[in-house]
Amino acid sequence: MTAALAVAAGIVGLAIGSFLNVVVWRVPRGESVVSPPSACPRCGHAIRRRDNVPVLSWLVLRGRCRDCGEPISVRYPLVELATGVLFALTAWWAGPVWVLPALLYLAAISVALALIDLDTSRLPDAIVLPSYPVALVLLALGSANPGGEADWWALVRAVIGGVAMFTAYLVTVLVKPGGMGLGDVKLAGVLGLYLGWFGWGALAVGWFAAFVFGGVFSIALMAMRRAGRTSRIPFGPWMLLGAAFGIVVGPALSSWYLGSL
Incomplete structure (x- = not known):
């Protein structure tokens, strides 16, 4: 069942990845992600x-616009493929649990926010702020655990x-x-919701891992002379990676560490 779930999540992830390409391009520019329909920037054909079709269309078209031959960046199919793989791995790791929708949502915004931060050194409010209510609702679903035993303390946590x-990031x-x-x-507030839901160990490890x-x-980067001591490097991708690390290995790692003391 878990394997089938992972395959299904991967297919959904491919489609979500196609949409994320639109999000990554339009949201930083303040444009609608719904309209107008996607079109070739050179010839204007929709x-x-x-x-x-995610990935497959790029391969069939050999990476070029059907109408004018304008090259289509390989980044588009890579984002679709990466999102599909990330969704599949998330479903495989979590299994058929009610918190899975919350994790898939986190995976989707992680791809979008990481790319936007790397491109523009910004984390748009249009994605981050709505994630607070969405995360709370989806994590509440995980705590309610319909058909099983509820864990409302996880939501409080x-x-x-x-x-x-x-608060800690704001003070910093x-x-x-x-x-x-x-x-x-x-x-940080959004990621804290997820890490706290999975436990104090996940929170501590995920928080620290980002740094x-x-x-x-x-x-x-400094060793390769690509940056200096005063260079500003986007931190969002590392916060997201740290949160994923904390969720996956944080509880076990913290238990091992406390047990070794």
Whole structure:
């Protein structure tokens, strides 16, 4: 059953990835993600439905517009494929549980926010702020666990985690302006909700892991002379990666660490 669920989630992820390409391009520009329909930027022809099949259409068209031959960036099928794989892995790891929709939503916004932050050094409110109510509703569904035993303490813990991470990041920005942006502060609250829901161990590990991953990446860039000590590096992708790490291995890692003391 888990394998079938992973395959189904992967197929859905491919379609979501196609939509995320639109989100990543339009949201930073303040454009609607609904209209107008996607079109070739060179000739203006709307993308036909048969040319909008994730990954496959790009391969069939050999990476070019059907009408004018304009090259289509390989990033588009890569985003679709990556989202599909991420959805499949998420479903395989979580299994058929009620918190799965919350995790898939986190996976989707993670792809969009990471790419936008890398492109523009911004984490748009249009994605981050609606994620608060969406995450709370979906995590509440996970806590309700229809057909099984409810765990409302997990939802309370999620709210505590969200408030704690938001407050800590906000204090950091106020004490050391320029160290990170307000977008990071807002995203911290969302990630705190997820990490708190999965436990104090997940919260601690996911919180700390973001700084470890970001620090290692920064050191690597400086070693390659691609950045200096004062260079500003987007932190959103590392926050998202840290949260994923905390959710997956945080509870076990924290239990091992406490047990070894």
